[in-house]
Amino acid sequence: MPELQLLRHDHAAALLAFEQENRAYFGASVPDRGDEYFARFDARHSSLLAEQADGLCYFHVLVGDGDEVLGRVNLVDVADGSADLGYRIAEKAAGQGLATTAVRRICVLAAxxxxxxxxxxxxxxxxxxxxxxxARTGFVRTGETVLDGHPGLSYERSLDADALLP
Known part of the structure; x- marks a missing residue:
């Protein structure tokens, strides 16, 4: 089972490969990151690590065999005891329950x-x-939203550390 790791500087090459290999796949369901994202990847990676060091965000990678990145699970805009969750799983790893497992793990870490x-x-x-x-990980639909011009749904999940632990 892939391991959820807090993002580090040495993840950069594998993370870039993950984003490049899955660009078209991700683009089918979320807005494309754009060419600038890839052209300035190293600077962006360093910037994310600085935000993480300041406690503003927590970025994670789902690492498989050979240190291959199979997914990302991020907590951003951390403030007042809450954060926004975002995740993406590689096309070749989709449909295997990795997103569900990773979101469950991040809920425990978050709490x-x-x-x-x-x-x-x-x-x-x-x-x-x-x-x-x-839905499988305990999030409750709270309303409708717009994501980069596309209609969407918003969700929330309360975290109780004692209830999340096995």
Whole structure:
């Protein structure tokens, strides 16, 4: 089973490969990151690590055999005990339950390691897979939203550290 790791500087090459290999796949359900993202990847990676060091965000990679990145699970805009959850899984690893497992793990980390009490998430209306992951992991639909011009749904999940631990 892939390991969820807090993003580090040495993940950069594998993370860039993950993003490049899955660009078209991700683009089918979420807005494309654009060419600038890839052209300035190293600077962006360093910037993310600085935000993480400041406690503003927690970025994670799902690492498989040979240190291959199979997914990302991020907590951003950390403030007042809550954060926004975002995740993406490689096309070749989709449909294997990795997103559900990773979101469950991040909920535990958010509560026990980062001291968060709630998470928010959103997805486009046409992303049934992401909606299913959120439902399976205890998120409750709270309304409608717009994501980069596309209609979407918003979700929330309360975190109780004691209830999340096995």
């Amino acid at each position: 026990t390691e980062y001291g968060l009490t709630a998470l928010r998430a959103s997805t486009t209306l046409d992303n049934a897979g992401s909606q299913a992951v959120l």
